[in-house]
Amino acid sequence: MTRDEVFQKVRDVLVDALAVDEDEVTAEASLVNNLGAESIDFLDIVFKLEQAFGIKIGQGELFPENVSQDARFVQNGKVTPAGIDALRARLPHVDFRSFEADPQLSKVGEIFTVDTLVRFVERKLAA
Amino acid sequence: MRWMWIDRVIELVPGQRLVAIKNVSLAEEHLHDHFAADPPTPGSRGRPALPVMPASLILEGMAQTAGILVGHASGFATKVILAKIGTASLERDAGPGCTLRYTATIERMDLVGASTSGVVELMDHAAGTADQPARFERIGVIDLMFSHLDHNMGAAGAPGAAFPKHNFVFGEGFKTLLRTSGF
Incomplete structure (x- = not known):
């Protein structure tokens, strides 16, 4: 295809x-x-x-899950660099570059x- | 008390399909308002009353049919709520004395939710004769999506989402319905 x-x-x-x-x-x-x-x-x-x-x-597999439940990955409503790395490893089809500038958890769906x-x-x- | 929009479950294949019927009755008060007569006015001849089951309640009937099916699949352990109406089309009205038959089928289900497809059929008892009894005729399709509330509220971390622990979706009404239907 x-x-x-x-x-x-x-x-x-x-x-x-x-x-x-x-x-x-x-x-x-x-x-x-x-x-x-x-x-x-x-x-x-x-x-x-x-x-x-x-x-x-x-x-x-396609959309992230359970990110917010891990304290290493989310602090003060923001996804930490470690969290972004974890997401990137789990979701290789996603481009996280624009998200990194303002990594608010509530905006993770917008990427x-x-x-x-x-x-x-x-x-x-x-x- | 839950407002029940199905009268009886007639078939249940756990995790796959549930079939239920609803008898439309003139004893249901809303039929007298839906639609009430428009009296004649100067310049208009008015309209006679036309009691038919509101399409929104047919939708609710399918939502209950499919909702019980989805809830039953997990032993009624999770709260199943209607989250999305994908398709809803109805081609004929259901008047008093008619029987509606809802057939809901699970297309896909996981921890997060479920999608169901549904067929609505109508039997007009007056359409039958001694030789040819009335039959159900397909009048529409209703495809729905359900969310497993407990899972989604926990995992998504939605702020301020506090729901009671007891399963408020599946109360006595549904249990009685299943029991009196022989399931």
Whole structure:
């Protein structure tokens, strides 16, 4: 499957899960900030990606989980450098560069873009 | 007390499928307001009353059907709440004397939540004859997502989210329903 084909299928999933227009789903669009995704939508997206691509996505594999419960990783509502390293190791498909400038836990959902999902699916398909 | 929108569970395949029925009755007071007659006014002939079950309550019926299925799958140990309506389309009205049949199927379930697909069917008892009894006809689909509240509130660290320990979602109403349905 080419990157473009993956993107189109990811776009179909997001149009369905988030009730957005096709042209809103650009590679750079943030799921939370631009496409209005809320917490339950992330679970919906995981389920729909599994169906669309015939893949199995483990819990916490695509979107981070349980970061906030580890005191080494979160202090005063911010993700520590150790936390970011741990996230990076766990989520290699995510670009954390912009998040590092203001690593507030509440904003961790905002780093996910359409491109993040495309990269994730590509990795899964190649594995 | 919970407002029950299904009358009986008729099939339960644990973790997979639950089928329930609801008999629509004129004894339900809201049917008299939904829709009440519009009296004639100057310039308008008005409209006669049309008692039909509100679509929002059909949605609730499916949410209860699917919610029991999801709750049952984990032994009613977690609080299962409706989190998202993915699809809801209904093509016909359900009037008094009709029977609705809800079939909910679990598409996917994990610790965080579950997604279900649902089919709504309607039997209009007046449509049958002695030779050909009335049958259920498909009138819509309702796909839902449920959140396992305990897990999500704990893991996401949502501030100020304090819920009682007891399972307020699955109370006596649902237990009685399952018991009287033979499950």
